[in-house]
Amino acid sequence: MEDEESDDIGPYDRKQSDEDLWFVPPFESDEEEDPFAMPLPKAPRQSLLDHSEWRAAEALHSHAIADLRFDLGRLVERVQMMGRETVERLAHAEAASLSWWLGQRISQDRIALFLAWRISATGGDTEALQSVAWAARRLMAPPHTDGSLADRIVSHLGIGHLKDMDATGDLADLIPDGSDLDAITTACAVFHLWRTLADRPDHAREIEAAVIGARLAMANAGQHLGFVPISLAGSKPLTASGSVERKLAGWIAGIHASILSALLTLERLRQWKSGATVAIEDLNGRIPMLLIGIFSHHPMIAGPQIEEESGASQAAVQRNLKIFHDRGLIREVTGQGRFRVWTARM
Template sequence: MSYPETEDGPEGPYDSAPAAEEDLWFLPAPPDPDAAGLAPLPRADRRALLPLEEWRAAQAAQAAELARAALAFGALEQAAAEDAGLIRRLALTEASEISWQAGLRAPPERLALYGAGRLLGLGDAARDMARAHWARRRLEGGADPVTDPAGFLGRRGRTGDRRPTGWEGAPHGGEFAALAEEWQARIAAAEALHPFVRAALAEALWRALELSAGEAAGVEARVASARIAAVAGRGRLGFVPVAMGGRSVSGGGAEARLAGWLHAAEQGALRGLLIARRLSDWQARAAEALSGLSGRTPPALITVLRRHPLVPAALAVSETGASAAAVQRNLALLEARGLIRERSGQSRFRFWEAAL
């Protein structure tokens, strides 16, 4: 179609002179009167999904795999005891992996900057960061997903809750309350199962009951599962890093789902242990290399570099409280002594990591 010519070129659909109605191609078609009497399609009976008996049988059949996963997580919890820096690093890494597996882009270094208020974005980038930041905060604490699903998701109430921008399509109000109650009842019925098995069941039920919509389903279901599984431990680490072990099975019966979840949990815990051991060795090496230095900036940078997988200068300034010049000077010193590596290869907007 074409628009009438003006001094500034052809008119557009939002110009003052209205176009003929038949030319308004961008408007939706009028409603079909024949469709007005159509009733909504019946919903599937979700109560028959994922029967508890299958999960009991799967737990018995995979006792050895369950023991290995629990042992690996116990060792990781012991390594993370009273180590806030390691816990933050694991939470950032896990949140980034969860987001990536859900189709979002939230690298750990950008997620750290976002959490420190040093990174803003627009459109999809801002949405991805907000969702990953939510995952990181919920992995580290917040309301319990089983006893308070609405608080876990940040909802304001059962009937008047507010849906965060970018999460449209998720159930809310009375619909969410009904689904959450059914989910809680099914989890309560599985109380006799091991926490890892109950966590795998909880994730599968979350998706089956559609407590979340779209990309949010992968993020919220996995965070809830990671938190529920951590009940098996006794330390400060309040989540099992399942996403760090790779994608787990999201389809099939209880046996396949549980096998995939346990494998991912074991591999994620082993990956976390490797990170913890390398960080411990690196910190000892750093203490020796910096033993003759005075000032508070070098040890403060070591703490920041333990906490985050990648550290831009802006984040180092924010977390150490030192000036930008002091941070740049000490980063160059750490790099010269072989303690850190610069990853961007650029002269601006550079990122450093511990040379583990």
């Protein structure tokens, strides 16, 4: 006699349910599921950027943004009056401040020497010096306000292969070009989002985020200055954490303080130029006036670079540098007898 089939249910057998199954039953859904997906709970799909939170935070700090914009306009006007050479001075100071935020502590004289002559130490901070010098170059670049947000980010960084990086486009999609957010708010959001990217190396992600934030915050504020100072008065805008409102509040307060610091720096430079012009009235030749322009342009500069820019001989440059030093117009920053670096005494 043949055995009955095992799947027959007897009169005393209870009906099986899904709880008796030794395997997890398939999830029934109207949506098409990936057949190769792991049978695990999925995280909720939500945007990394909540526009409503950023708009609410911006509305809460609208007066602070307006005050910041007013002083930013003063800074742009001062740069326009004093010439584009002041941009290099502000960019070097900003890059040096960013290095302190990153714990690298690169001084302005080292940035100037590296950008002019590629002079760097053989110690362990060579890579840090190159990174900070890159930030100074990008901050000195002319403003770029055309194209989509992704194109502007690529232009601000100056790295062509980022056009093919999916993260750049994905990040730009979170903030559409028609967004009603102010440029200051947009820069803050992009700064914090860029720091979360896993596609960029750890040593580059932080300083790239700062450069992008400084460049995006300028927007259409001016054609002479391509960035907004964000760390001249400390790292508060870069270290603010917590809610969106706290991040934006720290960003605005820190940037506003940095703008005021930049205004004070340019005012000191204007006073130095006026005093230096009066102090050299008795000197003949073209070199003294050239030196005033050179020291206004460069925060720190070495003798060979002065010779190259002025077209004068080494003897003439050294003689005029000694006169400027004796009259208290410039000072030497390295303390060495050779390969000395000079800066205006403000």
